[in-house]
Amino acid sequence: MKQGNIVNLGRAFAECAAFRARCQSLLAKLRDGYLLLEPIFGADHRVIDARYLETNPAFERTTGLRSADLLGKCLSEVLPNLEQRWLDLLDTVVRTEEPQTLESYNHNTGRFYESICFPFENGLIVGFLRDVTERKRMEEELQASELRYRTVVEDETETISRFLPDGTYTFVNEVYCRVFGKTAEELIGQKWWPVAFPDDLAEIQSKLDAMSPANPVAVIENRVILANGEVRWMQFVNRNFYDQNGKLLETQAVGRDVTERRNAEEATRHYARRLLEQEEDLRREIASELHDEIGRELAVLSMELTMLKAFPPERLRERYQLTLEGALDKVSTINQSLRGLMGKLRPPVLEDFGLVSAxxxxxxxxxxxxxLALELALEEIPRPSHDKELALYRIFQEALHNVEKHARATRVAVSVARDRGTIVLSLSDNGAGFDRQAVSSRQQLSNWGLTIMQERARAIGARFDIQTAPGQGTLVLVELEEEV
Structure with a gap:
């Protein structure tokens, strides 16, 4: 061999040694365990064992096995209870020349490991061993959490669904499927909507269209037609989820059956309407009695006292003159009070001249x-039907009574106007105001007046609103569409 070739060969061996040293250094620094195996084949050319050729420090730390006790030995010697699946894994690597992965649990260390084996040159196999215990625990915790969540969801009596902006379902719970007669397989990845009652569609769409990143929740109550054809009232709490740019990602709808509550509310409204009707009948009867009986007697008494004053016996003139005048004044006062009471019970001015005059x-x-300082802004309006006109007047009367009784106001403003085919009645004061939510939660008699006003408005198809806050006064607003 020529001297130049010897030098080149020496240089090549040196470079190989340096490269091997760098590889050994790199393997020594790896956090994953490394091993090099030589497969041993049986008569059928399948892998039946393997011999340890090389490991790194991380392998020793991970498995607790010392390299000095492994190198040159077979797997079966070191691990006499080795599971067949490990040999199957090595055989698959040799036959397919593709990487293979296997997860396992080591009872000696109490740890989970992920093993990845690669085919290497000269028929050898390179393996890497990674401790995945923390990842496995996180996965198990996540699975347990998902199981708990799913259990909660499935045990719910409420329907739960989630869907994409185009209406494609991403999740439905068992209750949803049961209520609407569908299966999860029929719905997930598909577009379908419960059959809503036709009369409710406009309101549903209006509330859904009003949702935005600033207003992501819409509570909608509407009727739906169930799988068995039954019509039920349901309340859906719809929540939109948006990304940071305001793009809609997904909607979650939680629904519950509120039919019983709606029926109870309707029964309460019917009862309230019946009470109002009976109240009006009673008012009419009392006003009639006051006018026909007491009013007539007072009129006769006033006439007799007037005649006695005009033609008194001479001997009684001076003695009873002042008494007669006082009696006439009292009769006049009683008569005025009686007229005011009859006006409250059944105002003749409403019957004769309409809402604005009343x-x-x-x-x-x-x-x-x-x-009170009074501000009136009263427009002439077309008279509505008797029942509607009376209801508007009673609402106004109750609102003004509340000002008188509770508000401690010094000023009140009353308005009756027309606005694009709508009669608008409003009453505002500068009084104490109140916390409406707190009043509603106490269920006191003081709240009955608010309930009656609401029910009177509801009975005639009017919109009723009250705006108030402690120290901010109160505004009562009623809007009624004009009759065509």
Whole structure:
């Protein structure tokens, strides 16, 4: 061999040694365990064992096995209880020349490991061993959490569904499927909507269209047609989820059957309407009795006292003159009070001249009695039907009564106007105001007046609203569409 070739060969061996040293250094620094195996084949050319050729420090730390006790030995010697699946894994690597992965649990260390084996040159096999215990525990915790969540969801009596912006379902719970007669397989990845009652569609769409990143929740109550054809009232709490740019990602809808509650509310409204009807009948009867009986007697008494005053016996003139005048004044006062009471019970001005005149009369009477500064803005309006006109007047009357009784106000403003085919009645004061939610939660008699006003408005198809806060006064607003 020529001297130049010897030098080149020496240089090549040196480079190989340096490369091997670098590889050994790299393997020594790896956090994953490394081993090099020589497969041993049986008569059928399948892998039946393997011999340890090389390991790194991380392998020793991971398995607790010392390299000095492994190198040159077979797997079966070191691990006499080796599972067949490990030999099958090595055989698959040799036959397919593709990497293979296997997860296992080591009872000696109490740890989970992921093993990845690669085919190497000269028929050898390289293996890497990674401790995945923490990952496995996190996965198990996640699976347990998902199981708990799914158990909670499936045990719910409420329907739960999630869907994409195009309506494609991503999740439905068992209750949802049971209520609407579908299976999860029929719905997930598909587009389908429960059959809503036709009369409710416009309101549903309006509330859904109003949802936005600033207003991501919409509570909608509507009727749905169940799988068995039954119509039920359901309340759906719809929540949209948006990304940071305001793009809609997904919607979750949680629904519950509120049919019983709606029926109870309707029964309560029916009861309230019946009470109002009976109240009006009673008012009419009492007003009639006052007018026909007591009013007539007072009129006769007033006439007799007037005649006695005009033609008294000479001997009684001086003695009873002042007494007669006082009696006449008292009769006049009683008569005025009686007229005011009859006006409250059944205002003749409402019957004869309509809502605007009745509002003006009653507002002036209360303002004068209570010393309130009164602002009136009353437009002439077409008279609605008797029932609607009476309901509007009673709402106004109750609102003004509340001002007189509770508000401690010094000013009240009353308005009757027309706005694009709608009669608008409003009453505002500068009084104490109140916390409406707190009043509603206490269920006191003071809340009955609010309930009656709401039910009167509901009975005639009017919109009722009250705006108030402690120290901010109160505004009562009623809007009624004009009759065509």
């Amino acid at each position: 509002v003006r009369w009653y507002a002036n009477m209360v303002a004068k009695r209570c010393g």
